[in-house]
Amino acid sequence: MGGLGAAGIALSALPIVEACSPDKKAAVVGGKVRLGLIGPGSRGQLHLANLQQIVNAEVVALCDIYQPNLEKGLEMFPNAKSYTDYRALLEDKDVDGVIIATPLNEHYHMAMDAMSAGKHVLCEKAMAYTMDECLDMYRTAQSCGKVFIIGQQRLFDPKYLKALDSVRKGEYGPVVNVRNYWFRNADWRREVPSPEYERLINWRLYREYSRGLMTELACHQLQNGIFATGELPCKVMGSGNIIYWKDGREVYDNVSVIYTFPSGVNMTFESVISNKHFGMGEQILCKEGTVDLPNGRYFPEVPPKKTAIRQLLGEIEKGVFSNPAFAGTSWAPETAEDTSGISIMPEASGDGSLEMMQAFCDACISGVQPEGVLREAYYGSILSILGDEALLQRKILEFPEKYRVD
Numbered sequence: 001m002g003g004l005g006a007a008g009i010a011l012s013a014l015p016i017v018e019a020c021s022p023d024k025k026a027a028v029v030g031g032k033v034r035l036g037l038i039g040p041g042s043r044g045q046l047h048l049a050n051l052q053q054i055v056n057a058e059v060v061a062l063c064d065i066y067q068p069n070l071e072k073g074l075e076m077f078p079n080a081k082s083y084t085d086y087r088a089l090l091e092d093k094d095v096d097g098v099i100i101a102t103p104l105n106e107h108y109h110m111a112m113d114a115m116s117a118g119k120h121v122l123c124e125k126a127m128a129y130t131m132d133e134c135l136d137m138y139r140t141a142q143s144c145g146k147v148f149i150i151g152q153q154r155l156f157d158p159k160y161l162k163a164l165d166s167v168r169k170g171e172y173g174p175v176v177n178v179r180n181y182w183f184r185n186a187d188w189r190r191e192v193p194s195p196e197y198e199r200l201i202n203w204r205l206y207r208e209y210s211r212g213l214m215t216e217l218a219c220h221q222l223q224n225g226i227f228a229t230g231e232l233p234c235k236v237m238g239s240g241n242i243i244y245w246k247d248g249r250e251v252y253d254n255v256s257v258i259y260t261f262p263s264g265v266n267m268t269f270e271s272v273i274s275n276k277h278f279g280m281g282e283q284i285l286c287k288e289g290t291v292d293l294p295n296g297r298y299f300p301e302v303p304p305k306k307t308a309i310r311q312l313l314g315e316i317e318k319g320v321f322s323n324p325a326f327a328g329t330s331w332a333p334e335t336a337e338d339t340s341g342i343s344i345m346p347e348a349s350g351d352g353s354l355e356m357m358q359a360f361c362d363a364c365i366s367g368v369q370p371e372g373v374l375r376e377a378y379y380g381s382i383l384s385i386l387g388d389e390a391l392l393q394r395k396i397l398e399f400p401e402k403y404r405v406d
């Protein structure tokens with residue numbers, strides 16, 4: 001997929017580094033971006049906590065239809081104006097940029113309305129419920145002259161970017177497989193104060209609002225895969241079912257999906273929410289080694305030898321010398337392999353969400369859209385929706401050409 005290949009984000013063009021040059025900061029009142037946040041629920045409150053640390057941002061408006069969450073937001077930003085209708089927030093001339101942290105089915109119309117109201121937008125992932133909506137948002141964002149970011153924080157996480165940049169440069173050899181999984185052991189339910197709030201609070205479980213594990217989790221991991229390979233998959237197949245949490249939910253609690261790139265390389269996504277043993281993994285398998293993205297580590301196919309002292313300490317820890325053999329120990333230095341991997345970016349911490357919010361604020365002030373991030377996020381969402389369609393239709397689906405963008 002040539003277009004995407006050329007559009008990958010080079011480290012030197014990291015949005016957080018490049019998007020906010022001092023001479024471009026004058027346009028917004030007081031050198032601060034004035035933000036409105038729609039949906040101060042779980043994710044929205046995390047964004048607000050990050051915004052409390054960002055000096056060139058001010059939260060001036062909050063909107064929610066659920067009063068307890070609106071109040072939680074106001075506790076964090078007591079001077080913000082409060083709204084219960086997002087359209088009224090969009091009419092507020094004091095708002096330069098909008099953060100949309102509402103359920104998936106709300107993203108499209110809120111983001112489109114925000115762009116027509118002339119606001120910069122950070123809209124949570126997945127981008128929208130349908131591929132057509134994603135394409136419409138993408139095209140509108142390209143032409144509206146405002147900043148538009150989708151909440152895929154891995155695109156702003158320095159350790160992901162560094163690792164993926166090395167993969168893209170071929171430093172670990174060609175990519176031979178992309179392996180993603182996300183395992184949890186919990187029902188994904190939230191407590192509701194009374195039954196009429198069930199669908200508002202547990203929106204993730206119902207098809208009207210959500211595509212379940214594909215749009216909630218897979219979109220992050222699939223985005224890594226296309227970033228690593230610089231290609232788009234040409235087909236997808238899989239299987240999804242409700243195997244354990246048969247509690248009236250409509251979205252699968254168990255999915256396995258395979259995406260195949262034109263080269264034949266496969267990218268998998270597996271998720272189960274009734275067993276958490278293997279946790280979360282995003283692994284780029286290359287001919288010469290494996291990149292473990294969340295842990296920021298690289299595992300060469302031929303591991304280096306352990307130094308004698310490390311091997312000795314390891315053996316002592318394992319109790320090898322607690323009962324020495326009669327004729328002396330059999331310990332010999334430099335025989336064991338060091339399989340603990342190599343840290344790609346030792347100083348990295350966090351998951352990229354703070355960096356993403358900082359980049360958004362900086363971009364609102366400079367008016368410069370961070371290069372490439374919208375396209376990568378768009379494809380992450382498109383692939384998650386296409387995967388869900390393959391699961392629902394129980395068919396192998398080809399990537400529809402009409403969703404390819406420049």
Ligand SMILES: NC(=O)c1ccc[n+]([C@@H]2O[C@H](COP(=O)([O-])OP(=O)(O)OC[C@H]3O[C@@H](n4cnc5c(N)ncnc54)[C@H](O)[C@@H]3O)[C@@H](O)[C@H]2O)c1
Pocket residue numbers: 038039040041042043044063064065066069070084086101102103104106124125126151152153200201215216
């Ligand atoms: N990037 C990430 O890592 C990440 C993590 C968690 C959630 N998310 C995304 O963030 C979004 C929100 O998820 P959440 O877990 O915070 O959900 P949530 O239910 O905790 O919060 C959503 C909020 O939106 C409000 N809301 C719903 N409809 C509204 C409307 N019409 N007008 C105004 N407010 C409305 C709800 O009352 C609630 O307060 C989802 O798109 C989700 O996928 C992203």
